[in-house]
Amino acid sequence: MTDPVLTIGCFQYDTTRPLFDGSVGVDGMDVTMETGVTLPEIFARLIRGAEFDVAELGLTFYLRLLETGLPYVALPIFPNRVFRHSCIFINTHSEITEPGDLAGKTIGEFGTYGQDSGVWAKGILMDEYGFKPEQSRWVIGGLEHPAPPFDFIPHPHPTDVDVTVAPEGKTLGAMLDSGEIDALFSANVPQCMLDGSPNVARLFADFEPLERDYHQRTGIFPIMHTIVVRRELLRNRPDLAHTVYRAFSEAKDTAADGYRRNRRLYQVPTMVPWMNALVERNSEQFPEDWWPYGTLANHATLNTYLRYHYEQGLSARQWKIEDVFAPELLDT
Known part of the structure; x- marks a missing residue:
């Protein structure tokens, strides 16, 4: 048998x-x-x-x-x-130097508002730094290849959160590099960052000590x-x-x-x-x-x-x- x-x-x-x-x-x-x-x-x-x-x-x-x-x-x-302080990327000309500076800015997110990495990143910023997602504008698209939001899941979000779709033919990585978006919450490191673009950096450049401290204080491994x-x-x-x-x-x-x-x-x-x-x-x-x-x-x-x-x-x-x-x- x-x-x-x-x-x-x-x-x-x-x-x-x-x-x-x-x-x-x-x-x-x-x-x-x-x-x-x-x-x-x-x-x-x-x-x-x-x-x-x-x-x-x-x-x-x-x-x-x-x-x-x-x-x-x-x-x-x-x-x-994955610890997620490291997944927040910024355009270096956007005048973002700390989490509070994300207010009023345009932020990209891959595939949907609230990817797992984005849920953690937003939540940690909310708990630790008083971040409010409704104070930013959100753009959903593909990271390195143009793509619409995922069509196999629902896309809920609060009515007071401004969520739009990336323009046709645009990618979030390129938009971050050019300054068309001010920041990016991404599970994957954008290629422009890997290529060493001077226009792109992490919000938390020295993220490992922050993530280790977060783990020691909370016991949380996201x-x-x-x-x-x-x-x-x-x-x-x-x-x-x-x-x-x-x-x-x-x-x-x-x-x-x-x-x-x-x-x-x-x-x-x-x-x-x-x-x-x-x-x-x-x-x-x-x-x-x-x-x-x-x-x-x-x-x-x-x-x-x-x-x-x-x-x-x-x-x-x-x-x-x-x-x-x-x-x-x-x-x-």
């Missing part, structure tokens, strides 16, 4: 690579791993065509669709998490994405939520163990100089499991995100953790 097939769509991170290379499997399942060139491609395939049994999905994409009856439920697996599974599959296989959770956890732990083992070799498997020093410095700040899955270890982070999502007008109500994740994994 052959094992049932399970199709998983997600990005290839170090936390998921053992699933792709087959060194970690999902017990009792014949797994097919698929990915995309970009993360929105994976999200679109899931939402438009329900192509996957299990898939990675941005938290805001999931929450927006949860209100309309998405046939998937989230598992507390978080393959993508979460961008979760893993979702078909509700129908969970009804037919009640053990599947735990089985998938264990597989993703084992894959993540395998990656973490690799970093720990490679400390003995000064991280020679990587080309990055001083990677060993970074791993050792991080070990002083983070617990042994510095990338935890489950709801219990991520309670503060998840509740903060759910609050931000509601405060920014992206949810009709403030979701609770128990509303969002599969109930059989709420004790993880």
Whole structure:
């Protein structure tokens, strides 16, 4: 008797690579791993065509669709998490030197008002610096290629927030470089920044100390994405939520163990100089499991995100953790 097939769509991170290379499997399942060139491609395939049994999905994409009856439920697996002080870029001629200067300015955001990275960036600025999104103008478009707002999700935003679409043929990266927008909230570093344009800089140039301080004070390590599974599959296989959770956890732990083992070799498997020093410095700040899955270890982070999502007008109500994740994994 052959094992049932399970199709998983997600990005290839170090936390998921053992699933792709087959060194970690999902017990009792014949797994097919698929990915995309970009993360929105994976999200679109899931939402438009329900192509996957299990898939990675941005938290805001999931929450927006949860209100309309998405046939998937989230598992507390978080393959993508990034500190976000570093994701705010400015035009150097815009007279922006501190967060308060964003008031009255025009800010770009990729794909939708309230990308996961943007939800975190806005929320952190609101909590820490008194930022008010309604005091800025927002332009939605493609980062390096002209693109309309995502057509596979709803686009809620408060009525007092000015949100428009980038002009046809324009990209947010080029608009930032030229000064057509004053700032950009972006999960990806714009190419003009990578090319060393003198017109572009980060709002927080020395972002690492700020992000480390933020983590030490709050205990928050921002979460961008979760893993979702078909509700129908969970009804037919009640053990599947735990089985998938264990597989993703084992894959993540395998990656973490690799970093720990490679400390003995000064991280020679990587080309990055001083990677060993970074791993050792991080070990002083983070617990042994510095990338935890489950709801219990991520309670503060998840509740903060759910609050931000509601405060920014992206949810009709403030979701609770128990509303969002599969109930059989709420004790993880």
